[in-house]
Amino acid sequence: MEGKVALVTGxxxxxxxxxxxxxxxxxxxxxxxxxxxxxxxxAAINEAKASxxxxxxxxxxxxxxxxxxxxxxxxxxxxxxxxxxxxxxxxFVKYIDEYPVEKWNELIxxxxxxxxxxxxHCLPKMRNKRWGRIINISSVQGTISAPGKAxxxxxxxxxxxxxxxxxxxxxxxxxxxxxxxxxxNNEHILF
Numbered sequence: 702m703e704g705k706v707a708l709v710t711g712x713x714x715x716x717x718x719x720x721x722x723x724x725x726x727x728x729x730x731x732x733x734x735x736x737x738x739x740x741x742x743x744a745a746i747n748e749a750k751a752s753x754x755x756x757x758x759x760x761x762x763x764x765x766x767x768x769x770x771x772x773x774x775x776x777x778x779x780x781x782x783x784x785x786x787x788x789x790x791x792x793f794v795k796y797i798d799e800y801p802v803e804k805w806n807e808l809i810x811x812x813x814x815x816x817x818x819x820x821x822h823c824l825p826k827m828r829n830k831r832w833g834r835i836i837n838i839s840s841v842q843g844t845i846s847a848p849g850k851a852x853x854x855x856x857x858x859x860x861x862x863x864x865x866x867x868x869x870x871x872x873x874x875x876x877x878x879x880x881x882x883x884x885x886n887n888e889h890i891l892f
Contacts, residue, residue: 703728706782708774708823710734710763710815711789713745716838720786725753729784732757732774763789763815764807771822781826787816787860788838794849805852812856813863820867837864 707724711717713735721731733749735742739758749756757777761770774782790812793804816837827833839857846854 702784705729705784706732706778707784707786708732708734708782708819709786709788710819712749712786713737713742717786717788718745718749720788721749722752724784725749725756729753730755730757732759732777732782734759734761734770734789736760736762764810767815767818771819781830782823783827783830783832784834784836785819785823786836786838787819789815790838790840790856792850792853794853796849797851800852808852809856812853813859816860817863820863835867
């Protein structure tokens with residue numbers, strides 16, 4: 702993966718930071734993203750830099766700034782990225798009859814709409830390069846649910862469906878190297 706460029710959303714902590722560090726160790730240049738200011742993300746940025754060479758950070762609220770993120774990525778890498786990891790996600794636990802609509806909208810925007818928009822933006826440049834990887838992080842909640850987690854489970858079911866639909870779109874593509882779209886259930890990832 703030497704010289705490949707990866708964008709990892711939600712990468713200032715946890716699974717996202719762990720993925721970014723592994724990509725860096727394997728020779729990728731990585732764009733970290735998060736809702737934290739650059740000053741508040743310094744520890745994560747420094748931790749990532751210790752794992753590899755080229756690290757960029759773009760602050761972004763994925764509930765409303767996906768276009769801004771795409772524009773910033775295009776400024777840094779006009780030819781596009783090679784690897785997209787849709788990791789960012791939020792959860793808010795409450796029963797449906799008490800669930801605030803604004804929380805629903807925010808959760809769906811970050812957990813499902815942002816990955817759709819990022820795939821939509823990145824895919825044409827991956828096709829032009831004839832190489833690309835898209836990894837969507839889901840959850841065990843994408844196959845089951847739990848009390849108070851109906852909106853979260855809905856978003857994770859959706860990310861699995863988005864992944865499958867994206868794969869079938871590329872299935873007819875002549876380039877075998879583009880047929881690498883995966884969903885991972887984060888309940889089984891350990892760092």
